[in-house]
Amino acid sequence: MSRVKISIIGAGSAVFSLRLVSDLCKTRGLHGSEVTLMDIDENRLKAVQILATKFASEMKTELTFKSTTDLQEAIKGSDFVINTALVGGHAFLDRIRAIGEKHGYFRGIDSQEFNMVSDYYTLTNWNQLSYFLQIARTIEELSPDAWLLQAANPVFEGTTLIRRNSKIKMIGFCHGHYDVFEVAETLGLEREKIDWQVAGVNHGIWMNRFRYEGRDAYPILDRYIAEKGAEPFRPVSPFRIQMSPASLEMYGFYGIMPIGDTVRNSSWKYHYDQETLERWYGSPWGSPDSEPGWQWYKDQLGQITQATMGLAQAIAYYPQASLEMLVTEGAKSLSGDFTGEAMKLYDPSQMSGEQHIPFIDAIVNNNASRFVVNTLNEGTISGIDDDVAVEVTAVVDSQGIHIEDVAPRLPDRVIDWYLRPRIMRMEWALEAFMKKDPGLIVEILMRDPRTTSYEQARGVVEEIFGAW
Numbered sequence: 009m010s011r012v013k014i015s016i017i018g019a020g021s022a023v024f025s026l027r028l029v030s031d032l033c034k035t036r037g038l039h040g041s042e043v044t045l046m047d048i049d050e051n052r053l054k055a056v057q058i059l060a061t062k063f064a065s066e067m068k069t070e071l072t073f074k075s076t077t078d079l080q081e082a083i084k085g086s087d088f089v090i091n092t093a094l095v096g097g098h099a100f101l102d103r104i105r106a107i108g109e110k111h112g113y114f115r116g117i118d119s120q121e122f123n124m125v126s127d128y129y130t131l132t133n134w135n136q137l138s139y140f141l142q143i144a145r146t147i148e149e150l151s152p153d154a155w156l157l158q159a160a161n162p163v164f165e166g167t168t169l170i171r172r173n174s175k176i177k178m179i180g181f182c183h184g185h186y187d188v189f190e191v192a193e194t195l196g197l198e199r200e201k202i203d204w205q206v207a208g209v210n211h212g213i214w215m216n217r218f219r220y221e222g223r224d225a226y227p228i229l230d231r232y233i234a235e236k237g238a239e240p241f242r243p244v245s246p247f248r249i250q251m252s253p254a255s256l257e258m259y260g261f262y263g264i265m266p267i268g269d270t271v272r273n274s275s276w277k278y279h280y281d282q283e284t285l286e287r288w289y290g291s292p293w294g295s296p297d298s299e300p301g302w303q304w305y306k307d308q309l310g311q312i313t314q315a316t317m318g319l320a321q322a323i324a325y326y327p328q329a330s331l332e333m334l335v336t337e338g339a340k341s342l343s344g345d346f347t348g349e350a351m352k353l354y355d356p357s358q359m360s361g362e363q364h365i366p367f368i369d370a371i372v373n374n375n376a377s378r379f380v381v382n383t384l385n386e387g388t389i390s391g392i393d394d395d396v397a398v399e400v401t402a403v404v405d406s407q408g409i410h411i412e413d414v415a416p417r418l419p420d421r422v423i424d425w426y427l428r429p430r431i432m433r434m435e436w437a438l439e440a441f442m443k444k445d446p447g448l449i450v451e452i453l454m455r456d457p458r459t460t461s462y463e464q465a466r467g468v469v470e471e472i473f474g475a476w
Contacts (some may be wrong), residue, residue: 011040012371015086017079017143018093018160019045020052022059022316024362028090029060030353031365033067037373038365045075046082047093052313053077055320060325062331063353079143084150088368091143092159094127095135098306104132104472111468113458114281115297117449120456122273122430125211126297126305128161130437131449132472136258137441140166144174155371157181157364158382163436164210167382167397169441179364179409180382180397182210184268187250191215191265194251195228207389207414210382210399211269212430214422216414218265229265246293246301254278254288254295262426272297273430276457367404374406381409389414391423396431446473 014032019025026043032038045060047053057075064071076082083089105116105126113119118129129136140158144382145152158166161260167180185206189199197220205217213404218225233256241252249255253273266274272295278288285294285301292303321335332354352358359366369375378401385398392398403410416425433452440448446469453465 011042012038012087012372013042013044013085014046014047014091014368015082017046017082017089017091019049019056019075020035020049021092022052023057023312024159025056026059026063026321027360027362028365029063029071031360031362033064033069034356034359035299035365035369036368037375039069040072042074044082045073046079047075048077050077051317055317058320058323059316059331060326066331066353075222078145078149083143083146083154085418086147086151086154087372088155088157088364089143089147089151090157090159091140093139094160095133095139098127098309100133100135101127101129104129107471108468111464111471112454112460113453113468115211115279115299116451117456117468117472119279119297120433120452121276122212122320122426123270123433124274124279124295124297125161125269126302128211130162130165130434131440131452134441134444136160136162137165137169137438140170141173144170144176144178147176148174152176155179155368157367159364162210163382164212164397164399165437167210168384168395168434169438171384171397172395175400178322178383179367180210180399181367182268182380182399183361184211184270185213185380185399186361187268187271188215188218190248190250191218191229191267192220192225195225195232197228205401205412205414206267206380207221207395207398207400207465208270208422209430209434211273211401213267213270213380214262214418214426215265215267216418218417226264229259233259241290243290243293246289246296246298246304249289249295252289252295257288262422264422271332341460359457370404371406371408376403376405378403381411381458383409383411389418389427391420392431394428396434427455438464446470449473 016025045057053075061073092169108116118131147156155177156178163180163182170178188204192199193204201221203219206213207215207216237256243249249271255266255273258266258274282298285298289295295301296305324461340352363379366377370377381402382397382399385392385396386394389398401412436452449469450465453459459465
């Protein structure tokens, strides 16, 4: 048993925090660890601590929890720091998006070609990027041997920024790669028999290897498209778009399948307006990155937040009550698949799917496992600069991170038509942030098809950033 100190920054996100706690409870080699929960929202922080403590007790796990609103206190003495904080929250995102739409930028100015995800703000949320650097520098000062596990968006810009400006041990995580299994299940393939690999940048990954029982599985996908590709696409939620018309057409153009949020982060062809979104991503939402799709998501978050606060209050008043019963029964009244999520938390045979705790276990206890990680390229993907963060597969053990060879290599069309343009936008955004120069944001907008005049671009930037 290896006892470590794990700090979760932005722990007021109840579902994410409980997933991590659940994974800790199921990872015997980390039993006895101390978890520090940090958030600036004291009410949500208190609720998560109550639920986490109760959950660990019901799982008969010796985990210690404490909470703080102070970043330095959270980080001091930590072995692993998990950052999931969104500075300003969704209220900030909504305010900035509304300003953009007032000036004629559908879905706001942060919606850029190859970066359409609605909480992946790279142009305007300098507070988020500043917080990333603050966390890194606090780790350097107070816990120089700690690992930073970056979960907060934007992971691509954030990982690149931190690794270029800090010497701490750091890795970025996302979970979009799991959509590989949605492709397989749609094709009727058993996931255990798939040999797969993805490579690219965060929210821009591609399934370069797709084999089934030792043979290339792409011909199976081709047959599926020929037989069913023209059928109406009706997603069960705004996020279930891996097999959407947009994804299948991107496959036809680039030669390999886009995976996860890559499907959302496509060209303007799929994103001009709501009608276009629904044509490519299905009705009634037209992807998560539409007004109705994003409202659906925020409604889910609102329900979860209310349920979390209610659960914590119930446990505080009735400490003998079963959290498992309250969670599973309460989930039935919520929209979305929360009942399955709740049951998964308590199932000892199922991990949450988040990679953070298995990564810690691999590092601490040498339980080697395969991950999809964000780290500096350093020669992994040819045609991309070494100091750019890429998202690739790797095996992790106590000796560190062992990046797999990208085999087969990514097609030139993916490199030249998708990754390089996306990387260029990342470089523009980081230069504007590092120089604190809103004028560079105006120059970016001059290349945006929604811009009709210099005055329009300057006007929206002035309102967002103020006079400069």
